[in-house]
Amino acid sequence: MMSPALVLGASFGYLLLLFAIAAYADRRADQGRSIIDNAGVYALSWGVYCTAWTYFGSVGRAASGGVWFLPIYLGPMLAMLLAWVVLRKMVRISQTYRITSIADFIASRYGKSPLLAAVVTLITVVGMLPYIALQLKAVSAGYDVLTANAGTGREPGWWLDGTFYVALLLAAFAIIFGTRHLDQSERHEGMVAAVAFESGVKLLAFLAVGGFVTWGLFDGMADIWARAQQMPEITRLLRLDNGAGSFSHAQWFAMIVLAMLSVLLLPRQFQVMVVECVNERHIRRAAWLFPVYLLLINIFVLPIAIGGLVLFGSGVMDPETFVLSVPLYHGAGLLALVVYIGGLSAVTGMLIVETVAVSTMVCNDLVTPALLRSRRFARRSGGDLTRLLLNIRRAAILTVLLLGYLYYRIAGEAYALVSIGLISFAAVAQFAPALLGGMYWKGGTRTGALAGLTGGALVWAWTLMLPSVAKSGWIDAGFLDGPFGLTLLAPESLFGLTGLDYLTHSLFWSMLVNIGLYVGLSLARDPSPREASQAVLFVDVYETHAAEPVFWRGRARLADLRDLAGRFLGAERAQALFHEHARDMGVAPDALVADARLVDRVERQIAGAVGTASARVMVESVAQEEPLTIDNVLDILDEASQVRSYARQLEQVTSELRDANEELKSLDQLKDDFMSSVTHELRTPLTSIRALAEPDAGHARYRRCRPRRILGIILKESERLGRLVNQVLDLAKIEAGMAEWNTCDIDLRQLVADSLRATSELFREKGAEVVADLAPDLPPVQADPDRMMQVMMNLLSNAAKFVPVPGGRVDVSLSRQGDGLVVSVRDNGRGVDPAEQAVVFDKFRQVGDARDRPPSAGLGLPISREIVNNLGGEMWLESEPGQGACFAFRLPLQPEGGVDEHQGSDRG
Amino acid sequence: MKGGSKRRRQILIALCAAGFALLNFPLLTIWDREITLFGLPLLPVALFAIWAGLIVALALVSERSARPRRPPPRDGGGT
Numbered sequence: 001m002m003s004p005a006l007v008l009g010a011s012f013g014y015l016l017l018l019f020a021i022a023a024y025a026d027r028r029a030d031q032g033r034s035i036i037d038n039a040g041v042y043a044l045s046w047g048v049y050c051t052a053w054t055y056f057g058s059v060g061r062a063a064s065g066g067v068w069f070l071p072i073y074l075g076p077m078l079a080m081l082l083a084w085v086v087l088r089k090m091v092r093i094s095q096t097y098r099i100t101s102i103a104d105f106i107a108s109r110y111g112k113s114p115l116l117a118a119v120v121t122l123i124t125v126v127g128m129l130p131y132i133a134l135q136l137k138a139v140s141a142g143y144d145v146l147t148a149n150a151g152t153g154r155e156p157g158w159w160l161d162g163t164f165y166v167a168l169l170l171a172a173f174a175i176i177f178g179t180r181h182l183d184q185s186e187r188h189e190g191m192v193a194a195v196a197f198e199s200g201v202k203l204l205a206f207l208a209v210g211g212f213v214t215w216g217l218f219d220g221m222a223d224i225w226a227r228a229q230q231m232p233e234i235t236r237l238l239r240l241d242n243g244a245g246s247f248s249h250a251q252w253f254a255m256i257v258l259a260m261l262s263v264l265l266l267p268r269q270f271q272v273m274v275v276e277c278v279n280e281r282h283i284r285r286a287a288w289l290f291p292v293y294l295l296l297i298n299i300f301v302l303p304i305a306i307g308g309l310v311l312f313g314s315g316v317m318d319p320e321t322f323v324l325s326v327p328l329y330h331g332a333g334l335l336a337l338v339v340y341i342g343g344l345s346a347v348t349g350m351l352i353v354e355t356v357a358v359s360t361m362v363c364n365d366l367v368t369p370a371l372l373r374s375r376r377f378a379r380r381s382g383g384d385l386t387r388l389l390l391n392i393r394r395a396a397i398l399t400v401l402l403l404g405y406l407y408y409r410i411a412g413e414a415y416a417l418v419s420i421g422l423i424s425f426a427a428v429a430q431f432a433p434a435l436l437g438g439m440y441w442k443g444g445t446r447t448g449a450l451a452g453l454t455g456g457a458l459v460w461a462w463t464l465m466l467p468s469v470a471k472s473g474w475i476d477a478g479f480l481d482g483p484f485g486l487t488l489l490a491p492e493s494l495f496g497l498t499g500l501d502y503l504t505h506s507l508f509w510s511m512l513v514n515i516g517l518y519v520g521l522s523l524a525r526d527p528s529p530r531e532a533s534q535a536v537l538f539v540d541v542y543e544t545h546a547a548e549p550v551f552w553r554g555r556a557r558l559a560d561l562r563d564l565a566g567r568f569l570g571a572e573r574a575q576a577l578f579h580e581h582a583r584d585m586g587v588a589p590d591a592l593v594a595d596a597r598l599v600d601r602v603e604r605q606i607a608g609a610v611g612t613a614s615a616r617v618m619v620e621s622v623a624q625e626e627p628l629t630i631d632n633v634l635d636i637l638d639e640a641s642q643v644r645s646y647a648r649q650l651e652q653v654t655s656e657l658r659d660a661n662e663e664l665k666s667l668d669q670l671k672d673d674f675m676s677s678v679t680h681e682l683r684t685p686l687t688s689i690r691a692l693a694e695p696d697a698g699h700a701r702y703r704r705c706r707p708r709r710i711l712g713i714i715l716k717e718s719e720r721l722g723r724l725v726n727q728v729l730d731l732a733k734i735e736a737g738m739a740e741w742n743t744c745d746i747d748l749r750q751l752v753a754d755s756l757r758a759t760s761e762l763f764r765e766k767g768a769e770v771v772a773d774l775a776p777d778l779p780p781v782q783a784d785p786d787r788m789m790q791v792m793m794n795l796l797s798n799a800a801k802f803v804p805v806p807g808g809r810v811d812v813s814l815s816r817q818g819d820g821l822v823v824s825v826r827d828n829g830r831g832v833d834p835a836e837q838a839v840v841f842d843k844f845r846q847v848g849d850a851r852d853r854p855p856s857a858g859l860g861l862p863i864s865r866e867i868v869n870n871l872g873g874e875m876w877l878e879s880e881p882g883q884g885a886c887f888a889f890r891l892p893l894q895p896e897g898g899v900d901e902h903q904g905s906d907r908g
Numbered sequence: 909m910k911g912g913s914k915r916r917r918q919i920l921i922a923l924c925a926a927g928f929a930l931l932n933f934p935l936l937t938i939w940d941r942e943i944t945l946f947g948l949p950l951l952p953v954a955l956f957a958i959w960a961g962l963i964v965a966l967a968l969v970s971e972r973s974a975r976p977r978r979p980p981p982r983d984g985g986g987t
Contacts, residue, residue, distance in 0.1 A: 067952050074931050077959055081924040081966055085917050222947025238949045240940045247940065249933030256931065288967040295959055302952055 004147045014341050015169060018194045025193030036192045039282040043289035045192050045272045047199030049263055050297055051350040052138030053421040055202060055343045056320045062305035063319030066237040069301060071252055073294045075259025083287035087273060089439055091280045093541045098608040102270050102431055103361040107613045109438040109538050110446035111530040114613040117365035119450060123457045124267055127427025128358055132404025134420040135347040136163050142343050145321045164405060170351045171401045175394045178356030192276045195353055198345035203297050205342025209323050210300020212335055213307045224307045234309055254504040258425045265428040267357035268350060359396035364611030367392050372617060385567045411472040422503055423464050430456040430510060433518045442535040448522030456514030463506035467491045529628035551636055556594040556623035561602050564622050568606045577605055599623060681724055685717040727859040734866045745780035748821050752814050755792035762800045768808030775815045781891045787867045794860035795825040795887050802829030824888035832879040840877055841865050919969055930958050
């Protein structure tokens with residue numbers, strides 16, 4: 001056993017560490033270097049889902065119900081499969097409209113109704129009390145086990161109860177890190193970092209105790225099971241029916257659905273997943289990291305539970321404390337303390353986030369609206385309200401924790417941890433129809449949501465909450481058989497409905513009433529203009545992003561708006577807000593007009609501080625609004641969609657223009673290259689002609705000696721010049737589509753053979769061997785014989801230029817491939833580098849080093865390709881460096897049954 | 909990108925439906941026998957295995973679509 005001082009000291013030290021981490025994260029955030037801006041930390045912070053319920057309760061549940069602890073974690077797994085679809089939309093909506101709590105979310109969706117916000121807040125507060133009590137119960141039970149206080153039977157007064165002080169200490173933590181800024185839509189980085197850290201601590205502590213039981217006290221999981229099989233009641237445990245005869249699959253299903261909804265709708269989950277989301281792209285990775293976390297923290301639950309039963313025997317120890325008692329009674333006191341700290345982090349994480357979330361709702365949706373309405377408050381209006389609002393929030397945190405403590409004192413002993421938690425789960429499940437329905441169905445109305453929520457919550461209270469109080473003896477137990485003897489109203493078998501367990505029963509009735517009223521009353525009446533406009537903003541949040549419609553008509557004075565913003569945001573932030581708006585609008589700050597967009601912006605900013613419903617009320621109070629009509633809403637939507645479609649068109653035209661400009665630029669570059677190459681190529685022969693014709697003494701003598709030879713050179717050079725000019729003209733003509741084509745049936749075999757004969761002299765000069773492999777009996781192709789001759793001459797003379805001397809070899813082949821004839825000319829020269837293969841067909845682009853390449857105008861290949869393309873064929877190069885190059889082209893055979901135009905002209 | 913994200917949505921919804929089917933009555937009763945696997949009772953092993961399988965499927969869908977596929981670079985030689 002441990003001394004209370006040691007346990008308290010360690011707990012306090014741990015809380016101090018949390019303070020340090022939170023303070024560090026807050027400082028980093030202020031410097032703009034967030035430590036929570038990644039998917040890993042984001043997913044860890046979701047681990048706040050695992051509370052004392054998971055940590056202590058799961059083992060207890062497993063010891064009595066086998067695998068029945070699992071649906072609470074399988075539900076989130078299924079919910080996470082849809083996180084990218086549903087959660088991302090929640091995040092997008094909340095961040096666009098600066099929504100900071102579930103109450104805000106629902107109220108905002110149904111026309112920013114303050115009444116709806118208040119109802120949601122009340123349900124949350126009442127619904128969360130059992131959950132908060134659960135945490136306090138777990139801390140105190142754990143403390144009792146460690147200090148062997150259990151079973152003394154002496155109930156200490158509340159002033160001696162350590163749990164009370166734990167509650168106070170946690171309130172202090174939540175107040176310090178949860179209420180730093182008034183604007184809730186600014187994230188609580190410190191709090192999130194601390195919570196993520198706590199998730200890590202509780203996981204490691206739980207894995208440590210699991211490893212200790214499995215491999216320290218037993219010889220692996222199989223050994224635990226082998227020893228458990230000697231106890232028949234344990235063997236029966238690991239069946240779906242727990243040995244009770246039949247599998248109550250309705251309850252299994254209900255628990256999965258409940259957990260699936262809770263993981264999105266619990267106030268603390270909404271806080272860490274939606275409000276504290278830094279970047280919605282993190283959802284994608286966190287959505288699978290979080291189930292991994294849940295799987296890890298659950299993997300040792302059964303081994304610990306069964307191991308504990310084997311070691312202690314059933315009925316000796318409370319299985320909910322196995323994680324502590326097993327190490328404690330088997331000589332691992334230090335481990336027990338570590339595990340206790342792990343449990344403490346599960347508790348503190350939950351309590352801090354939950355109270356911050358709930359206090360935001362209480363402040364924004366219960367207290368502030370009441371304050372804003374009261375006359376006394378109105379008299380002292382003006383002045384900065386931020387301080388007051390923060391204090392309200394602080395008081396709310398304290399109150400919620402103390403109410404939780406009260407519930408723990410009242411009803412804490414009657415239920416197991418898991419059962420208490422399920423009561424809260426069933427409460428938040430009531431939000432599902434209004435919230436999820438509101439995200440996907442535009443027809444939902446305020447009346448429907450209000451009636452559904454109220455009805456569902458009342459049924460929940462009647463069938464689940466009140467029985468929990470009754471079972472602990474605070475209400476006469478006869479209540480469970482129906483009040484005043486009315487058995488039809490018996491809370492756990494309403495209208496005589498039996499055959500369901502109490503949880504499924506409650507969930508069934510409350511959901512039936514909730515969904516029935518929500519859908520029924522929504523259908524009974526058309527949505528009001530404001531409801532309809534909010535419905536559009538929520539359901540179409542992805543579409544309305546580009547040009548957001550602003551549903552507001554009326555007049556406001558700039559001074560009033562400034563005043564209002566100053567009161568809720570503080571003078572400094574209000575100033576910044578107006579400057580920013582002026583900049584976005586492109587006007588000077590003094591020239592701002594109080595138009596709909598500005599009013600909307602101010603309202604949104606205030607909403608971040610006091611909630612959407614209160615913000616609406618405040619804006620209404622300073623501006624003269626025209627009531628929205630359905631026609632207004634339609635007009636505004638129409639305008640917005642027009643703006644959107646203009647924007648889209650503009651974007652399209654811009655991108656087309658940009659593409660065209662790029663193309664023009666590259667063509668221009670090509671033209672410049674072409675010009676400079678042509679002039680260079682023209683100058684070379686000109687220079688040599690001019691040099692030979694120069695009336696210079698030295699040359700004169702030379703000319704006298706070898707006049708015939710000099711004239712020969714001049715002639716050759718001017719021929720080259722003429723050929724080049726012809727080529728340029730030729731290419732220009734083909735490219736411009738002005739060339740004349742004398743297309744007729746030609747025998748390609750004959751043409752290739754002719755070309756080989758014509759170039760035989762070239763190859764003989766180089767001593768190269770030419771091998772022709774021409775397939776016989778080929779059908780004729782449609783082509784221009786002169787042009788084709790030109791192509792062949794080009795390819796052959798090109799090959800002749802590159803073959804090595806001596807030992808050159810050129811293979812020419814003609815064959816039929818599919819519906820075309822392919823001619824290839826392969827040399828055994830040095831080949832073409834892959835990088836250069838792309839450019840050999842470009843004009844005047846000669847491949848290779850300038851020094852060792854043979855002289856050429858470089859127009860042969862581009863012209864050849866243009867010709868082949870124009871005849872509907874294609875030309876390509878296959879080459880590997882060192883392996884020679886193979887230029888080939890393919891001409892299509894004319895289709896059966898008719899001659900058609902050559903198809904090449906449509907090519908660029 | 910738009911078409912890809914729509915497809916991912918549908919895959920995720922289908923996965924969720926498959927998960928619901930696998931983790932509920934009546935498919936669950938398949939594993940409800942007194943058989944051991946590696947010395948461990950079949951039911952919890954099966955539940956954890958299905959769970960892990962769903963996580964792997966979700967991770968694959970999430971991470972693959974995180975990197976948009978680019979069209980292969982155009983072959984510069986022929987055209």
